Amino acid sequence: MSRALAGSAVLSVKLVFLGTGSGKPTPHRGVSSMLLFRDGEVLMFDCGEGTQTQLAKSSVRPGGISSVFLTHFHGDHVNGLPGLIGSFTLNQREEVLDIVGPKGMRRWFKTLRDLHILWPGFDLRVNEVEGKGIVMERDGFHVEAVGLRHRITAWGYSYIEQPRPGRFDVEKAKALGVPHGPLFGKLQRGESVETPDGTVVEPHQVLGPSRPGLKITYCTDTAPCDGAVELAKDADILIHESTYPGGDEKLAHSRGHSTASDAARTAKAAGAKKLVLTHLSQKYPRTDIFVEHARKIFEETIAAHDLLELDVDRREC
Numbered sequence: 001m002s003r004a005l006a007g008s009a010v011l012s013v014k015l016v017f018l019g020t021g022s023g024k025p026t027p028h029r030g031v032s033s034m035l036l037f038r039d040g041e042v043l044m045f046d047c048g049e050g051t052q053t054q055l056a057k058s059s060v061r062p063g064g065i066s067s068v069f070l071t072h073f074h075g076d077h078v079n080g081l082p083g084l085i086g087s088f089t090l091n092q093r094e095e096v097l098d099i100v101g102p103k104g105m106r107r108w109f110k111t112l113r114d115l116h117i118l119w120p121g122f123d124l125r126v127n128e129v130e131g132k133g134i135v136m137e138r139d140g141f142h143v144e145a146v147g148l149r150h151r152i153t154a155w156g157y158s159y160i161e162q163p164r165p166g167r168f169d170v171e172k173a174k175a176l177g178v179p180h181g182p183l184f185g186k187l188q189r190g191e192s193v194e195t196p197d198g199t200v201v202e203p204h205q206v207l208g209p210s211r212p213g214l215k216i217t218y219c220t221d222t223a224p225c226d227g228a229v230e231l232a233k234d235a236d237i238l239i240h241e242s243t244y245p246g247g248d249e250k251l252a253h254s255r256g257h258s259t260a261s262d263a264a265r266t267a268k269a270a271g272a273k274k275l276v277l278t279h280l281s282q283k284y285p286r287t288d289i290f291v292e293h294a295r296k297i298f299e300e301t302i303a304a305h306d307l308l309e310l311d312v313d314r315r316e317c
């Protein structure tokens with residue numbers, strides 16, 4: 001079932017949480033993986049062990065996955081990827097699969113091929129992240145990476161859409177003689193139109209200032225750091241690790257992790273609009289304890305659970 005974060009599902013991006021636990025999968029909570037659906041394309045963030053089983057339980061068609069972003073090489077974030085690629089091969093996938101992640105991926109895939117663990121019949125386009133910045137550009141959006149603070153190299157990612165046109169002023173358009181109908185759509189798409197009495201109306205006459213595109217930030221694994229705040233700056237949705245609920249900051253930070261309170265502080269410092277907690281310790285089967293800690297600092301917080309689907313309405317963001 002889909003839960004709307006804001007408004008209707010029209011023009012929405014959908015997030016599907018496949019695994020939301022830390023460390024190892026349990027019958028109740030898988031390990032890290034999340035999907036982002038946008039106009040005909042599916043991006044996967046992390047692919048922990050058991051991701052394929054979670055996919056099978058969801059409504060997702062795995063063949064639609066075009067790109068995989070790996071945050072770091074800890075097993076709870078990558079162990080599911082060889083299996084997923086193996087299944088793509090069995091299913092005779094032909095489309096290129098983009099894989100973005102830390103340095104070392106080429107070596108990893110070479111070994112998997114050399115040992116005949118994988119023999120993909122499609123291209124794996126590997127992009128090893130070497131520094132912060134844009135790691136993928138597509139029509140309508142790009143993905144940026146920023147380094148986090150973990151026990152090994154870890155990258156967080158932000159999905160950022162191109163700025164959207166300004167709000168369409170219906171009353172102004174009517175006053176200028178534009179009839180309700182297809183001409184409205186043309187103006188909204190930035191095209192000038194001619195009214196029935198021959199007047200030319202330009203888009204700038206009826207559109208407000210352009211608005212920033214939707215931004216969704218995926219930030220795990222990390223102790224609190226400037227990089228996380230920078231990555232999540234003004235994000236509409238910040239998905240942040242919360243391995244511990246709260247009060248365990250010293251322990252969390254010594255292991256390169258965050259508490260729910262840390263995640264909330266990062267969301268607040270970054271000016272994010274919503275916070276979704278994930279990478280929850282398997283020691284805590286319930287999620288309310290994480291949310292309670294975070295909401296003391298950042299009210300707009302929820303905790304993810306496996307197979308949670310969120311519709312993020314672009315018009316409201």
Ligand SMILES: [Zn+2]
Pocket residue numbers: 022023032074076077221279
């Ligand atoms: Zn982890």
Ligand SMILES: [Zn+2]
Pocket residue numbers: 072074150221
């Ligand atoms: Zn880790």
